[in-house]
């Protein structure tokens with residue numbers, strides 16, 4: 001006899017109230033255990049990241065170490081901070097750090113006249129004494145910090161270069177993966193529109209994307225770091241330009257939004273990366289480094305908006321993010337002013353802090369410029385791709401302030417939060433060179449007034465507009481031990 005009953009379904013006996021309550025209690029216990037497990041597996045570094053990622057309530061920024069506090073207050077509040085006069089004043093090493101008033105006056109006096117250029121760059125308001133000292137920290141051997149290393153006008157010069165000059169080819173940026181970026185540069189297209197030399201009616205100001213719309217093989221590229229030797233899983237800033245990962249406020253590196261096609265068509269190259277040989281960041285000769293596929297779903301944007309999608313560019317030896325190795329056969333000319341500045345910093349701190357590196361041996365060979373929008377973050381990681389592990393890494397900050405977490409050799413070490421401000425110089429040497437670090441937070445409303453729009457300086461407006469929602473970090477590294485970069489590479 002035919003029956004409508006589904007004979008494959010187990011018969012469900014109704015449960016009693018007592019049983020239901022028991023099940024609810026069990027479920028509640030399971031939830032608690034899961035929460036406990038999650039809490040106990042979080043490392044101190046992760047805890048600190050989460051604390052500074054939180055939006056509501058906002059983090060307590062006063063917990064961060066602020067090297068610009070009045071000296072006595074700083075040392076009293078932070079007994080682990082040590083202070084030493086720098087070996088040679090920055091502006092005596094290079095005028096590119098900006099001329100402090102005493103040097104400028106001396107220069108003018110020596111010339112027997114008050115040179116107009118000197119007068120222009122004298123910045124009497126600037127507290128030049130701040131940058132006459134290097135700061136260290138007992139918990140972070142090898143950290144050397146020079147607050148306010150660049151005067152406002154020197155900062156402006158470097159910011160202009162980061163936006164207009166260094167952001168162009170031959171330096172590669174994250175945009176190159178997805179867009180056919182013209183050699184002219186996205187900033188220059190933006191500038192033409194900004195100055196009214198052309199309008200958005202002109203199709204040539206819109207940068208085209210690489211993938212064809214109907215290209216089924218082109219989903220989002222992914223910077224999935226789960227293969228990362230650092231278990232980093234975190235360089236949010238290195239995702240595709242329209243990835244929303246950085247917008248997540250819970251601190252978990254959420255996956256980039258995926259197109260429906262991607263699930264089935266994720267380029268296999270992402271998972272078949274060139275292996276990193278233990279202890280060495282090199283890849284075997286002749287092994288091609290797989291690049292991420294272009295996304296078919298990135299938007300076509302006006303140049304002002306496209307430039308805001310710029311997350312990084314690489315200087316000198318170009319970097320291959322998926323394998324975290326250098327392209328030793330792709331060496332873009334290193335900007336001479338950045339060679340001078342980074343070597344100058346190494347000279348200024350020579351002999352300080354116990355892990356000194358001879359400035360004569362320092363060569364700027366690779367660099368990264370990180371362009372952060374206010375909601376961006378860079379999660380904890382270690383920079384270990386350079387063959388030379390003893391040369392200092394020199395890092396400059398411009399624009400909005402941020403919280404920089406400096407940890408130890410692993411994520412188990414609780415990091416020190418540091419308030420990095422525009423014009424500060426941070427150097428990682430010795431053990432600090434191998435320390436976990438990251439930027440969980442860009443702090444809103446911290447753009448110094450001298451970087452904001454001013455009626456007296458209309459030429460600065462375009463940069464001020466960009467900086468109103470941005471921070472820029474420029475960091476410089478030596479890749480090879482001294483004398484080992486071959487002439488064809490250098």
Ligand SMILES: O=C(O)CCC(=O)C(=O)O
Pocket residue numbers: 368370378383395397404420437438439473475
């Ligand atoms: O933005 C910063 O200050 C740090 C950047 C950084 O850690 C990196 O590029 O590896």
